[in-house]
Amino acid sequence: MLKLDSISLVQFKNYAQASFTFNDRVTGIAGKNGVGKTNLLDAIYYCCFTKSYFARSDGQNVLRGTGGFRIEAHFTLSGEPFKVVCILRETGKKEFLLNDEPYEKFAHHIGKLPCVIIAPDDTQLITDGSEERRRFLDALLSQLDAVYLQHLIDYNRVLQQRNGFLKSLAEKRGPDTSLLEVYDEQLARYGSYVYEKRKHFLREFIPLVQKFYRQIAGVDEQLDIVYESQLLQYNFPDLFFRFREKDLFLQRTNGGIHKDDLDIQLQQQSFKGIASQGQRKSLLFALKLAEFEALKSAKGFAPLLLLDDVFEKLDEERMHNLLSQVCVENEGQLFITDTHEERIRRHFGQLIGTYQVICL
Structure with a gap:
């Protein structure tokens, strides 16, 4: 199984400095609009694809008023640990490292940590x-x-x-x-x-x-x-x-x-x-x-699955069918954002035994 154990962000989007640890296979991320739920998913995506899902240039992901960012994530794949670090320097130079070894070509990283994301604009x-x-x-x-x-x-x-x-x-x-x-x-x-x-x-x-x-x-x-x-x-x-x-x-x-x-x-x-x-x-x-x-x-093995704000986009029946598929039949790690903590807990409580909710 591929699992993201933790991630830390420095000067990435709206995060000056933050760290998150993920204990369960299913993680809900709750909070009002603008607090950084989508940005956290994008940081995870960065670690898999070496780039943002939402922004065309790396510079758009830097915290306003600062000169660069750093993302560090720790994964486990089939019992083997993987450390991923992405750094954007103040000069605009980007570095991407796997287990402290820098890539000469970022394309060589694609596919090592597979990931699927679903976002509103998709x-x-x-x-x-x-x-x-x-x-x-x-x-x-x-x-x-x-x-x-x-x-x-x-x-x-x-x-x-x-x-x-x-x-x-x-x-x-x-x-x-x-x-x-x-x-x-x-x-x-x-x-x-x-x-x-x-x-x-x-x-x-x-x-x-x-x-x-x-x-x-x-x-x-x-x-x-x-x-x-x-x-x-x-x-x-x-x-x-x-x-x-x-x-x-x-x-x-x-x-x-x-x-x-x-x-x-x-x-x-x-x-x-x-x-x-x-x-x-x-x-x-x-x-x-x-x-x-x-x-x-x-x-x-299952890729990471990132679901951004999907509760707002489907009726109850379609939402239940989707979550049954991704929570029950899916063996991979799931991250899902929503503006309402109680809605996450209600849907998860009906489908799975244990899950984690992070409130931003």
Whole structure:
């Protein structure tokens, strides 16, 4: 089992200095809005992913008026202790250490301490554009496969270079496009692995999502999820050939894995077009629980599960179905925040024997 035993924060978000010890498998974090419940979950997420779930830059996580932060966490995995330290210096330099050994590449840490988080704004995964769904899929597969993560990093690097080159061509007369062929070859090399991994993984992942959706929603609605990729119809050389003129005109790359998406339908209609708020929440939790199950199956132990403010988002029946799944059937460590301590205790008291509540 993976367990977070303790965490200490210095100058992280609203915490000047604080330490927390976690004694039970299930921990509730209660307090009014603005006291730091979500920030504590984000600090745990930092230790697993080397970055914030909520902020794009590390500097946004520094306590106002200070110059850096420090997070130290102690984990146990199958009886073996792990010490994780993340430091953001006043210079803006970030350091990440495992058992006091610094990482040369932060990407090497991804997947060692798997984690799944569910937060209020995650409904963007369903309602927003394809980028959100790719980000979700990439975060999951990166925890499962270090080669996938490296190929994705390399693909995005070359994609940025290719787009920059396309912009530079617009300023030249009679441009030489031979360098595009070099970029095309590199994109095909890195992108092919990512595409094949996504396609293979989703064959088993999609039925998991459908199963959890039925359990949480409590009804047997027809939910269809289809992987959409240009590569299902064309190979990379054909894609680049078909989009060459459009790429030159728009000065960006229009064909590749960065256009992939998941088409989600309910009763054979666009899900985000007809789904109620409750149905959207049910699908969000189904996606996240399927992520949890996929990580658990691949790793041989359950990832950490972080639930932020979920009580406000579901009706009583859906909430009970969700908590039954994550508290009773889940063997991993769970952290859940809420503004009402008594609500945490009422739900936990109905489902499990022992739990811990931290009041902020």
